[in-house]
Amino acid sequence: MLGWRWGLLLTAGTLLAALSPGPPAPADPCQDEAGAPRGCVPGLVNAALGREVLASSTCGWPATRACDTSDHRRAHPATLLTSAGGTAGPLCWRSDLLSRAPLNVTLTVALGKAFELVFVSLRFCSPPPASAALLKSQDHGRSWAPLGFFSSHCRLDYGRPPGPANGPGPEALCFPAPQVQPDGGGLLAFSVQDSSPAGLDLESSPVLQDWVTATDIRVVLTRPTEAGLPYSYSAAELQVGGRCKCNGHASRCLLEPQGHLICDCRHGTEGPDCGRCKPFYCDRPWQRATAREAHSCLACSCNGHARRCRFNMELYRLSGRRSGGVCLNCRHNTAGRHCHYCREGFYRDPGRALSDRRACRACDCHPVGAAGKTCNQTTGQCPCKDGVTGLTCNRCAPGFQQSRSPVAPCVKTPAPGPTQESSPEEPQDCDSHCQPARGSYRISLKRFCKKDYAVQVAVGARGEARGAWTRFPVAVLAVFRSGEERARRGNSALWVPARDAACGCPRLQPGRRYLLLGGGPGAAAGDRGPGLSAARGSLVLPWRDAWTRRLRRLQRRERRGRCGAA
Numbered sequence: 001m002l003g004w005r006w007g008l009l010l011t012a013g014t015l016l017a018a019l020s021p022g023p024p025a026p027a028d029p030c031q032d033e034a035g036a037p038r039g040c041v042p043g044l045v046n047a048a049l050g051r052e053v054l055a056s057s058t059c060g061w062p063a064t065r066a067c068d069t070s071d072h073r074r075a076h077p078a079t080l081l082t083s084a085g086g087t088a089g090p091l092c093w094r095s096d097l098l099s100r101a102p103l104n105v106t107l108t109v110a111l112g113k114a115f116e117l118v119f120v121s122l123r124f125c126s127p128p129p130a131s132a133a134l135l136k137s138q139d140h141g142r143s144w145a146p147l148g149f150f151s152s153h154c155r156l157d158y159g160r161p162p163g164p165a166n167g168p169g170p171e172a173l174c175f176p177a178p179q180v181q182p183d184g185g186g187l188l189a190f191s192v193q194d195s196s197p198a199g200l201d202l203e204s205s206p207v208l209q210d211w212v213t214a215t216d217i218r219v220v221l222t223r224p225t226e227a228g229l230p231y232s233y234s235a236a237e238l239q240v241g242g243r244c245k246c247n248g249h250a251s252r253c254l255l256e257p258q259g260h261l262i263c264d265c266r267h268g269t270e271g272p273d274c275g276r277c278k279p280f281y282c283d284r285p286w287q288r289a290t291a292r293e294a295h296s297c298l299a300c301s302c303n304g305h306a307r308r309c310r311f312n313m314e315l316y317r318l319s320g321r322r323s324g325g326v327c328l329n330c331r332h333n334t335a336g337r338h339c340h341y342c343r344e345g346f347y348r349d350p351g352r353a354l355s356d357r358r359a360c361r362a363c364d365c366h367p368v369g370a371a372g373k374t375c376n377q378t379t380g381q382c383p384c385k386d387g388v389t390g391l392t393c394n395r396c397a398p399g400f401q402q403s404r405s406p407v408a409p410c411v412k413t414p415a416p417g418p419t420q421e422s423s424p425e426e427p428q429d430c431d432s433h434c435q436p437a438r439g440s441y442r443i444s445l446k447r448f449c450k451k452d453y454a455v456q457v458a459v460g461a462r463g464e465a466r467g468a469w470t471r472f473p474v475a476v477l478a479v480f481r482s483g484e485e486r487a488r489r490g491n492s493a494l495w496v497p498a499r500d501a502a503c504g505c506p507r508l509q510p511g512r513r514y515l516l517l518g519g520g521p522g523a524a525a526g527d528r529g530p531g532l533s534a535a536r537g538s539l540v541l542p543w544r545d546a547w548t549r550r551l552r553r554l555q556r557r558e559r560r561g562r563c564g565a566a
Contacts (some may be wrong), residue, residue: 029251030266030294037267037296039289044118046111046241047111048217054108057095059232067094070181081122081188081238083107093124095221097230105233108218110141113253113261115242116202116212117365119192120147120311122219126234128178128186131223132155136214144218146172148190157222170196170211180225186234188219203290212246248289249274282311283325299326304355305332334358345373347380358554368409369393371509372516384502408504437533443517443547448554449537449563451517452483453532456543457494459508463501469528470501472508476532480551481558485518485532513543515551 020327035320052540060067076184095105107122120134125304131151135144151157154174162174173195178186192212193321203209217240224231244253253261265274267289277297278284287295300309306327315337316324330339333346341349342360352359363375370393375382386391387400387410396402396410404412448454456478463470472494479487494516496506501536508514517539518532534540557563 037294038286039294040251041248042244042246042250042252042448044243046081046239047115048109048238049084051111053081053238055095055108059096070087078107079106081235092234092236094234095232097232098228099339103222103224103231105472106240106409107219107220108216109238109240110216111214112242114213114215114245116242117214117242119241120217121193121239122188122403123237124185124235127225127373129178129186129223129233130177130225132188132295133220133222134190135218135220138213140215148172148195149174149176152177168197169207220472234499246274263285267294268299276517280307280309280431282309283323284316285311295368300327302327302339305330320336332357343375347375347377362391366392366394368406385409407502407507412500428537431488443550445554445557445562448481449558451481453485453487453518454481454551455479455487455516456513457516459510461510463496463508465498468498469495470498471495471529477513480555487532493529495528495531496534497535500536506534515547
C-alpha cells in the first residue's frame with residue numbers, strides 16, 4: 001500500500017516514529033519495474049523544520065529582566081519552535097507576560113508551498129493552554145479556515161460539542177484540551193484522520209484532498225490553564241507532518257535558487273504542485289495520479305513536424321477519451337491534426353518515414369501540360385490535360401503529338417490519307433481555332449448584338465464525339481439573349497465542331513460555369529442534335545459574377561431597339 005493513504009493513527013507516541021527513515025526507496029518511485037509511469041508521492045517530513053515562525057508576543061521585545069534578546073542565554077525567540085533539536089529548558093520560546101484579557105497569542109508558520117497534512121503538534125515547556133485553535137491557509141496567508149479546536153469547555157469557548165466526525169466529509173472538531181505531563185509541560189497533537197469520517201479515501205475524494213492541503217499553519221492560544229495572572233505561554237517544538245503536495249506526479253520537492261519549494265514533476269506535468277500538463281503534453285486533460293493509474297500527461301502526436309499543440313475536448317470525447325491534441329503550425333510541408341498528411345501542392349514520398357523532414361515532396365506539375373498545380377497526395381500524379389501523360393504531365397500520350405497551343409498542348413496525331421488533307425478554310429494549326437479570352441474582357445453592345453444568343457451555362461460532363469460534332473451536356477442558368485437557337489433555361493446540350501474540340505477550343509471543364517456568346521460563321525454547319533452551338537466565331541469565357549449587371553443592361557438596351565443602331 002502506498003504511503004499516501006492514511007496509515008496508522010498518529011498519536012503523541014508515534015509522531016517521531018512517523019518521521020523516522022523507512023526502508024530504502026526504489027530507484028525511481030515514479031516508474032514501475034518495466035519503466036512504465038506510476039503514481040508517486042514525496043516522503044513524510046516535518047514541513048515546519050527550519051521555517052520562520054511569526055509570534056504575536058515574544059518575551060524580550062522590548063528587553064525585560066526575564067528576557068533579553070541581546071543575551072542568547074536569556075533570549076526566547078520564536079525560531080526555537082522550528083529549529084532542529086528543540087529541548088525543554090532555556091531553549092524554549094516564551095511569550096511576554098499576559099496581565100489582562102484577552103490572553104490570545106498566535107504562532108504562524110509559512111510552509112513555503114502546498115503540503116498535504118498528516119498531523120500538527122506543539123510541545124509546551126509550561127502547562128499547556130486550556131483552550132487553543134488550529135487554523136490553516138491554502139493561499140499563503142490571505143485567508144484562514146479552522147482545522148480543529150482544543151478546549152476543556154468546547155461549547156463555551158467555540159460553540160460546538162466535543163465528539164467525533166458525524167458529517168459525510170471532514171470537519172473542524174473540538175477535542176479535549178492537552179493534559180499536563182509529569183515534566184510540567186504538555187503536548188497539543190492533531191491528526192487529520194481524527195477529523196475525517198471512516199472509510200473516506202484520499203485518492204478518490206476531492207473534498208478530502210482539499211481538506212488536507214495547507215500552505216500555512218496558525219496556532220491560536222486563547223486561554224491559559226492557570227487562572228492566576230500574569231501568565232506566559234512557553235513551547236519548544238512545533239511540527240507539521242505532511243507530504244509535499246505534488247498530486248501523485250513527483251516523489252520529492254526541490255529548493256529553487258530563489259528559495260521556493262517546488263515539486264520535481266514527472267509524467268509530463270509541471271508547476272509548483274505538478275498541477276498542469278507541460279506545453280505540448282496536452283493530448284488528454286490533466287488528472288491527479290492514483291495508486292492504480294498514473295494519469296500521465298501525454299505528448300501530442302505530431303510526427304515530429306510541430307512544436308505546439310492545443311487540447312480539444314470535443315475531439316477527445318469523439319475518440320473515446322483517448323486523444324484530444326491538435327497540432328499547431330505544422331512544418332515541413334505537412335498538414336492535418338497530427339501533421340500526418342502533405343499540404344496542397346505536395347505529396348507523400350513513399351521511400352521516407354512519416355516523421356522525416358522530407359516526407360513530403362513538391363508536386364512539380366508541368367506549367368503547360370498539367371491542368372492544375374495540386375497532385376494526388378499518395379501517388380504524386382498531376383492532373384494532365386487531354387492527350388498529356390507522365391507523373392508531372394510533361395509529355396504527350398501515345399497517339400498524340402505536340403502542338404503550339406498552351407490550351408491543348410497535345411493533339412491527336414492525324415492518320416495518313418487524303419481525308420486528312422487540310423484546306424485553306426480548315427487549317428490544321430490549333431492556334432487559329434481559339435479566341436483569346438485572357439485578362440480583362442469587356443462585352444460591348446456591338447459584340448452582344450452580333451451574337452445569336454448570350455447565356456450562362458454550367459458544364460455537366462466531358463464532351464462526347466458525335467460525328468463531326470462533340471456534344472457537351474450543359475445546364476442553362478441564365479438567358480440574356482435567345483436568338484434563332486431559342487435558348488431556354490434548363491438542361492440542354494452544347495455542340496462544338498469536333499476539330500475545334502480536339503484542339504481544346506473552347507476549353508470546357510465539368511462543374512465550371514461559362515458565358516456563351518454563340519453564332520458567327522459555321523454555327524449551323526454539320527448535322528447535330530437539338531441544343532446550342534459554339535462554332536468558330538463564338539465566345540466561351542469563364543463566368544464572372546461581375547458580368548451579370550452588365551449583361552442585364554445590354555439586354556434592356558436590345559429590347560429598346562438599340563441593337564439596330566449598334
